[in-house]
Amino acid sequence: MTRRQPIATGSDWNFEILDAFEHEIARLADEYRLDTYPNQIEVITTEQMMDAYASVGMPVGYHHWSFGKQFLAVEQAYRRGQMGLAYELVINSDPCIAYLMEENTLMMQVLVMAHACYGHNSFFKGNYLFRTWTDASSIVDYLVFARKYISECEERHGVEAVEQLLDACHALQNYGVDRYKRPSPISAAEESRRQAEREAHLQAQVNMLWRTIPGQLPADALPGMVDQEDPLGLHGGGRYPPEPQENLLYFIEKNAPLLAPWQREVVRIVRKLAQYFYPQRQTQVMNEGWACFWHYTLMNRLFDEGLVDEGLMLEFLQSHTSVVQQPAFDSPYFSGINPYALGFAIFTDLKRICEAPTQEDREWFPDSAGSDWRETLEFAMKNFKDESFIQQFLSPKVMRDLKLFMVVDDDQEEMLEVAAIHDERGYRRIRDSLATQYALAVREPNIQIYAADIRGDRSLTLRHVQDSRRPLARSVYPVIRHLHQLWGFPIRLESVEDDEVVRRYHWPLAEEERRD
Amino acid sequence: MTYFIDRRANAKHKSAVNRQRFLDRYRTHIKRSVEEAVNRRSITDMERGEKVSIPTRDISEPVFQHGPGGKRTIVAPGNKEFVEGDRLRRPGGGGGGDGSGEGGASNQGEGMDEFAFTLSREEFLDFVFDGLELPHLERKNLVDLDEVRQVRAGVSRDGTPARINIVRSMREAQARRIAMRAPIRRALREAMEALAEEERKDPVLRNPARINALKEEIERLEKRLEAVPFIDTYDLRYNNLVDQPQPSSKAVMFCVMDVSGSMTQAHKDIAKRFFLLLYLFLERNYEKVELVFVRHHTAAKEVDEEEFFYSRETGGTIVSSALTLVDEIIEARYPSGQWNLYVAQASDGDNWDDDSVTCRKLLVERLMPRLQYFTYVEITPHAHQALWEEYERVEAEYDARFAMRQIVEAGDIYPVFRELFKRRAAF
Numbered sequence: 001m002t003r004r005q006p007i008a009t010g011s012d013w014n015f016e017i018l019d020a021f022e023h024e025i026a027r028l029a030d031e032y033r034l035d036t037y038p039n040q041i042e043v044i045t046t047e048q049m050m051d052a053y054a055s056v057g058m059p060v061g062y063h064h065w066s067f068g069k070q071f072l073a074v075e076q077a078y079r080r081g082q083m084g085l086a087y088e089l090v091i092n093s094d095p096c097i098a099y100l101m102e103e104n105t106l107m108m109q110v111l112v113m114a115h116a117c118y119g120h121n122s123f124f125k126g127n128y129l130f131r132t133w134t135d136a137s138s139i140v141d142y143l144v145f146a147r148k149y150i151s152e153c154e155e156r157h158g159v160e161a162v163e164q165l166l167d168a169c170h171a172l173q174n175y176g177v178d179r180y181k182r183p184s185p186i187s188a189a190e191e192s193r194r195q196a197e198r199e200a201h202l203q204a205q206v207n208m209l210w211r212t213i214p215g216q217l218p219a220d221a222l223p224g225m226v227d228q229e230d231p232l233g234l235h236g237g238g239r240y241p242p243e244p245q246e247n248l249l250y251f252i253e254k255n256a257p258l259l260a261p262w263q264r265e266v267v268r269i270v271r272k273l274a275q276y277f278y279p280q281r282q283t284q285v286m287n288e289g290w291a292c293f294w295h296y297t298l299m300n301r302l303f304d305e306g307l308v309d310e311g312l313m314l315e316f317l318q319s320h321t322s323v324v325q326q327p328a329f330d331s332p333y334f335s336g337i338n339p340y341a342l343g344f345a346i347f348t349d350l351k352r353i354c355e356a357p358t359q360e361d362r363e364w365f366p367d368s369a370g371s372d373w374r375e376t377l378e379f380a381m382k383n384f385k386d387e388s389f390i391q392q393f394l395s396p397k398v399m400r401d402l403k404l405f406m407v408v409d410d411d412q413e414e415m416l417e418v419a420a421i422h423d424e425r426g427y428r429r430i431r432d433s434l435a436t437q438y439a440l441a442v443r444e445p446n447i448q449i450y451a452a453d454i455r456g457d458r459s460l461t462l463r464h465v466q467d468s469r470r471p472l473a474r475s476v477y478p479v480i481r482h483l484h485q486l487w488g489f490p491i492r493l494e495s496v497e498d499d500e501v502v503r504r505y506h507w508p509l510a511e512e513e514r515r516d
Numbered sequence: 517m518t519y520f521i522d523r524r525a526n527a528k529h530k531s532a533v534n535r536q537r538f539l540d541r542y543r544t545h546i547k548r549s550v551e552e553a554v555n556r557r558s559i560t561d562m563e564r565g566e567k568v569s570i571p572t573r574d575i576s577e578p579v580f581q582h583g584p585g586g587k588r589t590i591v592a593p594g595n596k597e598f599v600e601g602d603r604l605r606r607p608g609g610g611g612g613g614d615g616s617g618e619g620g621a622s623n624q625g626e627g628m629d630e631f632a633f634t635l636s637r638e639e640f641l642d643f644v645f646d647g648l649e650l651p652h653l654e655r656k657n658l659v660d661l662d663e664v665r666q667v668r669a670g671v672s673r674d675g676t677p678a679r680i681n682i683v684r685s686m687r688e689a690q691a692r693r694i695a696m697r698a699p700i701r702r703a704l705r706e707a708m709e710a711l712a713e714e715e716r717k718d719p720v721l722r723n724p725a726r727i728n729a730l731k732e733e734i735e736r737l738e739k740r741l742e743a744v745p746f747i748d749t750y751d752l753r754y755n756n757l758v759d760q761p762q763p764s765s766k767a768v769m770f771c772v773m774d775v776s777g778s779m780t781q782a783h784k785d786i787a788k789r790f791f792l793l794l795y796l797f798l799e800r801n802y803e804k805v806e807l808v809f810v811r812h813h814t815a816a817k818e819v820d821e822e823e824f825f826y827s828r829e830t831g832g833t834i835v836s837s838a839l840t841l842v843d844e845i846i847e848a849r850y851p852s853g854q855w856n857l858y859v860a861q862a863s864d865g866d867n868w869d870d871d872s873v874t875c876r877k878l879l880v881e882r883l884m885p886r887l888q889y890f891t892y893v894e895i896t897p898h899a900h901q902a903l904w905e906e907y908e909r910v911e912a913e914y915d916a917r918f919a920m921r922q923i924v925e926a927g928d929i930y931p932v933f934r935e936l937f938k939r940r941a942a943f
Contacts (some may be wrong), residue, residue: 015520022518038517043524051530066577068538071531072633079634095519102524117518163537171578328594337593405595407604410587415603421595434591445580470586478578 006309011105018100021110021307022117028301029118032374034294036121037136038095041113045102050074052089052099059091060143062150062269064166090116092124092280094136107315110308114298119291126382127286129279133177139276145192146269153262165263168482169249169270174444176249176271177278199261244448244463248483249274251449257458258488267486282385282440289343290381292324293351296344326402337434345398346389350377353395360396368393386438394431396422406433411469445472447493458489466497472505480507539639545570546635550643555785558821559792560807566640569630641796647926648789666757675754684753692751696744704737766804767856767888769795770845772838774863776813777830783895784825787862790893790929794860797933802856808845812838818845833866835903836874843882852886859887865894865901872902879910884917891932892920 007024008017022041029036044052054071055061091097098116100109124130154162169176245251249271253264280287299320303313326341327333353361354373362369368376380393399422406420406429420426420433436442450463460483464472472495484491484507495503539546549568598604635643671684711730714722771791773784798805809824810816813831816838842859850857867875884890892907894900900922911918921932 015522018520022520026518038519040519040521042521044526045524048523048526048530054531054534063533063537065534065537065541068531068534068536069575069631071535072538073631076633095517159537163541167577174579326593328596329592330594330596334594337591402593403595404591404593405598407590407592408587409590409606411585412587414606416606418598418600418602418604419589421598421600423600426600430591433589436589437591445582447580464580466586468587470588471583473581473583475576475578475581478576479580482578 004306006312007307008106009309009311011107011315013104013106013109017106018109018113021302022113024302024305024307025110025114025118025298028298029122029294032294032297033378034118034122035125036096036118037093037125039117039121040095040097041100041117042097043100043102046078049089049099049101050078058143058273059093059097059140060147062147062166063154064170065163066167066170088112088116088120090120091139092120092130092134092136092276093139096121096124096136097140105315107308107312107319110302110312111295111299111316111319115291115295118298119294120287122294123283123287123290123381126378127279127283127385128383129283129385133279134276142272146273149195149269150266153266157262162266164485165266166270168485169267171479171482172248172252172486173270173274174281175447176247176274178247178250178275179440195265199265239451240454241449241452244450246448247271248447248449248462252483252486255452256487259486279385282387282438285339285343285346285386285438286381286384286389287343288340289345289347292320292340292344293347293377296320296348328403342390342398342402345401346393346395347377347380349395349398350380350393352397364395365393387435387440390438391431391435394434396427399427399430404430404434406430442467445470450494459492460487460489461492461494464493464495466495466502469497471495471503476505477507480505484508539635542570542575545574547643547647550635550640551647553640554644554647554789554792559788559795560821562641562644562792562796563637564640565635565637567632567634569632572631575631644789644792648793648930666759669756669758671753672756673750673753675756679754679757681753681755685747685751688753689747689751692748693744693746697741700737700741700744704734704741707733707737765802765856766806766854767798767802767858768806768808768850769798770808770810770842770857770859771824772810772812772842772859772861773824774813774833774835774838774866775811775827775829776833776864776866778833778864778866779895783862783864786895786923786926786929787893788825789926790862790891790923790932791860793929793933794858794891798858806850808842810838810841810845812841816841832868833863834871835863835867836871836878839875839878839883843878846883846886857887859883859890861890861892863892863894863903864896865898865903867901867903869902872906875903876906876910879907880913884910884914887917890914890918892918893929893932894920894922895924896922897924 007020018041022039050071052059053074054067061067089099096117098112098121100112104112124134124136130136150162150166241251249267252259253267253271256264256267259267299308299313299316302308308316324338324341324344326338327335350368351373353365353368354371354376357365357369380389384392402422404422405418406426408417408419410417420429422430446465446467447462448465449460451461453459453461462480462483472493476493480491480493491507493505494501495505546568550566553566554562671681707730711727711734714727714730769791773779773787775784779787795805795807807821809819809821811819811824811829812833812835813829814834814837818841819827838861846852846857879890890910894904904920904922907918907920911920919932919934921928923929923932
């Protein structure tokens with residue numbers, strides 16, 4: 001390997017230098033066979049970064065007060081110096097948009113390019129969740145459509161009406177995703193074209209559903225006719241919906257009796273965006289770990305080839321170390337497990353297992369030990385989400401390095417119990433428990449639509465499948481109040497554990513309850 | 517494939533709409549903070565933003581979550597001395613919200629009781645004016661920081677044709693012509709001399725080739741001399757105008773307030789807004805504004821702002837004492853030729869009966885001739901007393917410079933200044 005002159009020294013940058021570095025990183029990434037979308041790197045100012053932040057990184061977003069709140073919070077924290085703005089923000093789109101902040105030093109810009117433009121970018125393109133649930137090529141167009149549609153609604157129906165609707169939808173957006181079904185791809189042009197059509201169609205569906213309440217049954221409804229007239233099986237007398245529905249917003253969009261067509265469209269927009277963010281919520285550890293692994297690898301290659309000097313490398317190491325640092329549970333800096341640290345540790349260790357396996361590794365990872373590390377890592381990146389990734393690849397060495405231990409917190413016991421530590425007996429249990437900790441199904445209460453009383457008082461019943469006696473937080477009331485706004489009729493929510501209803505919530509509250 | 521795009525020149529405030537939405541939504545909370553800030557701050561100190569806190573529970577965006585309780589396992593890093601089976605005391609705070617495994621813990625201020633943010637100066641003033649029900653046109657005038665006037669400032673190389681400075685342009689042109697022609701002239705002169713010398717020689721010795729060459733040279737140089745333009749674009753000079761802050765004179769504002777027992781703190785808070793508005797107005801229009809606080813019950817006294825608004829006094833009311841003091845202060849410190857004088861008086865309308873006539877006389881004879889403007893607010897929901905009636909007679913006499921108004925709440929203040937603000941538009 002020939003050592004070359006550094007491309008640039010010092011901390012100043014300009015576009016030629018960035019271009020030269022980008023070129024070199026691209027060359028190295030290609031050597032490692034990283035498959036990425038084209039990059040669109042945008043240089044922006046601090047204020048623009050805060051703007052981007054506030055809109056959860058969406059390059060265009062519809063207007064809503066909660067984004068304003070986010071902006072104020074970011075701004076406040078930044079002004080007080082509590083928070084350096086994260087130096088990277090990258091959008092899962094094709095081309096992949098990454099932001100570089102004007103104030104960053106040269107090292108930061110190079111680091112962000114390696115981290116975001118090649119790390120995250122290849123993850124977005126490769127990981128199965130992103131491939132299944134998001135459509136990178138159309139997201140920006142869809143956002144533009146959403147923004148335009150919502151601002152039209154604001155003009156026509158008033159800002160307040162739209163805002164309240166969005167509030168209600170946002171409260172339920174985590175329940176606006178089909179977890180097991182591949183959703184149909186979104187496309188802005190298609191959306192616009194079909195939207196009018198859909199409005200009419202949706203309304204017809206809803207009308208059909210609600211027309212069948214008692215007293216309005218057509219007298220001549222013959223049993224033989226029912227199948228065509230009534231594809232939903234309403235006359236069958238069973239529960240509606242026949243199966244519990246996990247996608248609350250979808251159910252609302254299709255079935256809420258009183259929503260106007262434009263309101264259904266807004267519900268749909270929130271639902272589609274929730275779906276777009278769904279993979280990100282499930283791959284935090286992997287995604288950040290992967291990006292950190294690659295920026296670390298690429299930066300070291302740049303240094304080995306002499307393209308960056310020692311000064312820049314030291315600055316990089318300082319920054320990298322603070323990103324992947326994991327404070328201990330009793331440290332004042334502790335705020336949960338750092339996904340960057342965990343992900344980076346697992347990927348780095350996986351590479352070690354491939355290249356220099358120990359006896360322990362051969363027992364634990366017979367398939368990976370001694371294999372080609374590049375292929376093994378690629379496989380790990382592509383086919384897992386946090387939960388299964390940890391379950392599969394968290395090695396005893398990483399558990400020892402991080403000194404992981406497991407505590408059982410049972411409200412029926414006086415004391416907490418240390419159930420497992422990083423030793424031979426504990427590895428598997430810690431790994432199971434940590435994996436579960438990242439499972440969305442465990443992190444978020446499992447709530448599904450159980451029944452819509454379409455023949456009676458039109459109330460909607462939801463079921464919360466309670467696990468390990470963990471109850472719902474008090475926020476359940478504001479949320480079902482929002483749900484009530486969307487549905488328009490009473491909402492009931494039952495917590496069920498072991499087939500027994502253990503707790504009931506309902507909205508609206510009766511008069512005497514309100515006074516409490 | 518990679519593109520770099522420089523977005524720095526793009527619009528900055530993409531979130532401005534969202535920010536405004538947020539402020540609108542929590543208007544009542546913010547208003548309360550602003551009101552408190554106005555009561556707390558000095559009236560010379562309204563020109564900065566304000567930190568506002570809203571209880572987190574009021575602005576939370578609810579989602580379904582697990583509450584405390586039940587059985588759960590937590591995996592945490594950094595074990596030092598624990599071994600399997602150890603039993604630990606529950607960390608304080610109850611419910612064990614230590615947040616591990618909470619995933620996206622990047623959200624702001626979870627667990628903080630207050631959501632705090634800073635209003636910008638414009639937003640702050642907007643909320644202040646909101647409380648005062650100030651018309652939008654006036655708001656803009658008060659918020660815009662520098663009223664500027666364009667003044668001549670030398671000449672510059674670029675400008676519009678309307679501002680062309682002919683004398684300077686011609687002078688530049690001449691200078692350029694001299695400079696550009698000098699070397700040509702010199703060469704021409706040399707060529708002429710050479711030619712003359714050549715022609716002076718004996719005809720036999722003349723060199724016809726050289727003469728021809730010199731003649732050609734002379735012709736060429738003469739053409740070049742002609743080609744030097746009479747005036748060129750870079751000769752043009754334009755009159756340069758720069759923006760100069762307009763207020764260039766000084767004003768003094770007398771705040772006169774009745775602090776007798778009948779004035780409650782609520783009265784004083786309204787009065788403060790009244791003074792505040794006048795102050796903001798004067799500050800826009802004068803380079804330097806001095807404040808004089810005069811409070812009075814039966815006797816008047818010049819005090820500082822703190823004492824003016826917050827100290828309590830009891831006793832009766834003799835308004836003329838304050839007016840006399842104002843008059844004395846003007847005599848002693850603010851000669852009316854050099855200072856623009858404004859008086860703002862707030863009272864609940866009480867006065868000794870026979871004193872009101874004295875007040876009118878003082879105003880008409882001593883003060884009004886020297887004042888730019890006199891404003892009076894009577895903060896009371898009750899019927900008027902003698903002072904009001906006497907003042908009405910003053911108003912009849914000095915229609916354009918005397919304004920009075922009965923107010924019950926802050927929203928009533930603005931009309932007192934309507935005339936004053938209107939007058940300013942005609943400046």
